Amino acid sequence: xxxxxxxxxxxxxxxxxxxxxxxxxxxxxxxxxxxxxxxxxxxxxxxxxxxxxxxxxxxxxxxxxxxxxxxxxxxxxxxxxxxxxxxxxxxxxxxxxxxxxxxxxxxxxxxxxxxxxxxxxxxxxxxxxxxxxxxxxxxxxxxxxxxxxxxxxxxxxxxxxxxxxxxxxxxxxxxxxxxxxxxxxxxxxxxxxxxxxxxxx
Numbered sequence: 001x002x003x004x005x006x007x008x009x010x011x012x013x014x015x016x017x018x019x020x021x022x023x024x025x026x027x028x029x030x031x032x033x034x035x036x037x038x039x040x041x042x043x044x045x046x047x048x049x050x051x052x053x054x055x056x057x058x059x060x061x062x063x064x065x066x067x068x069x070x071x072x073x074x075x076x077x078x079x080x081x082x083x084x085x086x087x088x089x090x091x092x093x094x095x096x097x098x099x100x101x102x103x104x105x106x107x108x109x110x111x112x113x114x115x116x117x118x119x120x121x122x123x124x125x126x127x128x129x130x131x132x133x134x135x136x137x138x139x140x141x142x143x144x145x146x147x148x149x150x151x152x153x154x155x156x157x158x159x160x161x162x163x164x165x166x167x168x169x170x171x172x173x174x175x176x177x178x179x180x181x182x183x184x185x186x187x188x189x190x191x192x193x194x195x196x197x198x199x200x201x
Contacts, residue, residue: 006147011110011172015042015081017152018108018159022049027077027160031069031193035062035082038176039110043081045180050196054182054189060089063107067097070105070165073197077104077160084111084125084169085118091134097165098139105165107135108155112174125169135167142166 021027032052034040039062040054053069055062066080087109097105113126125131136143142164146152155168183189191201 007112007171007173008147009149009152009170009172011038011112011170011175012042012045012177014110014149014152014170014172015039016046017149018079018081018156019043019046021156021160029076030160031066031073031076031078033062033066033069033078033080033082035059035080035086037083037086039081039083039086041177041179041181042110044182045177048182050192052182053193056184056186056189059086060093062086063090063097064093066105066107067093067100067102070102071100074102074104077106078102079159080105080107082107082109084109084113084131085115085123087131088124088129094135094138094140094167098135101139101141101165103163103165106159107165107167108159109167109169110172111169112172114174131169132167140165140167144168145171147171 022030032043034043034054036059055065062080062082066078070078109131111125113123115121115123132143132145146155194201
């Protein structure tokens with residue numbers, strides 16, 4: 001079965017808009033975890049930041065890494081930006097997140113209905129799997145789906161103020177943009193984040 005959905009938004013413009021307020025004084029403590037592939041390229045294209053943790057490999061783990069950060073750093077807001085393919089590999093983690101519902105965690109899934117890193121094969125969401133419905137059934141109450149920029153404007157405001165975990169999917173075009181690639185050195189990225197948070201590398 002194929003479900004007809006609007007996949008119209010430019011993902012790079014969407015991510016740039018989501019992060020537009022990051023440099024404001026109120027949002028400087030935001031930590032970002034990115035899923036494998038395109039979300040990492042898009043966040044890095046907006047601008048590298050010591051509070052970005054680019055999750056190379058570990059597909060399916062972005063939300064859980066963000067969850068761990070949110071629990072250990074309640075003074076920081078944590079934003080996970082990932083793709084539908086990556087989140088589909090970590091569905092079980094949503095159940096764990098839903099039980100605790102940390103107030104400082106937001107998860108945004110860029111959903112193009114395809115596996116972008118392996119050849120643009122159609123993903124499960126193309127055939128009707130509803131990630132918002134899954135998240136809601138796992139106990140995450142603040143769940144939404146967006147397919148236009150007006151909705152993105154509203155989402156941008158709520159990312160930094162919501163209480164309880166929020167989960168959103170954004171319908172984006174299945175297209176590839178030039179890759180903006182941060183360092184692939186996982187140890188460096190880990191140590192950079194630890195130092196930024198005041199821990200020894």
